[in-house]
Amino acid sequence: MFSVSCPKCGSKDVMLLPTNEYVCKKCGHRWPMPQADYTWIEVEIKKAKLFEKYIDAPVDSCEELVSQLLKELDEKNARLLAAKILLQRAERRRTTPAELKKLYDDAERCFQ
Numbered sequence: 001m002f003s004v005s006c007p008k009c010g011s012k013d014v015m016l017l018p019t020n021e022y023v024c025k026k027c028g029h030r031w032p033m034p035q036a037d038y039t040w041i042e043v044e045i046k047k048a049k050l051f052e053k054y055i056d057a058p059v060d061s062c063e064e065l066v067s068q069l070l071k072e073l074d075e076k077n078a079r080l081l082a083a084k085i086l087l088q089r090a091e092r093r094r095t096t097p098a099e100l101k102k103l104y105d106d107a108e109r110c111f112q
């Protein structure tokens, strides 16, 4: 079941200690078991909630939307989500080509 190998000598003869550490039976090297990183899941859940919150909100410009989203997300995520919201709105509203172009332009500015 172990696909773990020692970072020091490469041996696959590795044991898991009750302290959540690995120890290499060949060279005796010890290293901590990597903890699962769930932060990206939390960010995804937060983004889904924010999406629902702002999809129908009366916030029309990208800058305003980003500044709201920045209260809860880092800049990269805030800009991506703002663009996603603006594009999704464009599709939901069945806008005229001119309005659609404006919405797409706004969404594009979110990345700048």
Ligand SMILES: [Zn+2]
Residues within 6 Å of the ligand: 006, 007, 008, 009, 010, 011, 024, 025, 026, 027, 028, 029
């Ligand atoms: Zn080793």
